[in-house]
Amino acid sequence: METMTPQQPRILLAEDDPALRKALKLNFNKEGWFVIEASNGEEALNHAKQHRLDVAVLDVMMPKLDGIAVCKTLRSEGSDLPILFLTAKNDGEDRVEGLKSGGDEYLGKPFHLEELLLRIRRLMRRQSTNSPEVISFYQFKNGAEIDFDAFEIKTLHGEARRISKRESMLLRLLISKKEQVVSREEILEVVWGYHAFPSTRTIDNHLVAFRKYFEKDPKFPEHFVSIRGVGYRFSEK
Secondary structure (H helix, E strand, O other): OOOOOOOOOEEEEEOOOHHHHHHHHHHHHHOOOEEEEEOOHHHHHHHHHHOOOOEEEEEOOOOOOOHHHHHHHHHHOOOOOOEEEEEOOOOHHHHHHHHHOOOOEEEEOOOOHHHHHHHHHHHHHHHHHOOOOOOOEEEOOOOOEEEOOOOEEEOOOOOEEEOOHHHHHHHHHHHHOOOOEEEHHHHHHHHHOOOOOOOHHHHHHHHHHHHHHHOOOOOOOOOEEEEOOOEEEEOOO
16 A cells, blocks of 8 residues: 655646556656546546645546646636646647646646656645745734644633644644635644544544634634534634
């Protein structure tokens, strides 16, 4: 079974040709990248929504949904995932269509493997450069505070408390993505590590504690909200 480290780059590889997909995965693995495979557009879209990814490599001509449709859907939902299109159709109009849909790179088949790898590395660097600054301190409008690096909080009622490293990581993740729904999958990868499998109850227990610390009425949370069947959202309010 293939294993992944938390800091390992993650690539979505959506290609309906099994032989090409296998060859590309092998070369991506040699680069030290973790590969999530999809054989059609629907699978690709689901993976893109469920996993924390660094780059997506999408074949344009795929069953169920083509690569262009996958890209348009992701962009319409606010995703800035770097996307590279692979396609046998390599004329100017198709390139324009791919770029108009929100794609970042476009490579026609047949292609030189080293060129593909170089383009992917470039997208990874760009994504890394555009990553938001890691927050070290947060203050709520109600006066509560979080010092993420010191693992200390001041509750809504002015009580100083120590929190665990994992609690700090979860708080930082949710607050850094305020007003966005953070999936359980992303929490799993970032906070617990890819191969740990906490139950939904485990994550919910942390949210219950956060609500006691920071919410005026923990039974009706305004800041730490559970989105049933999807994930969790932090709202500043």
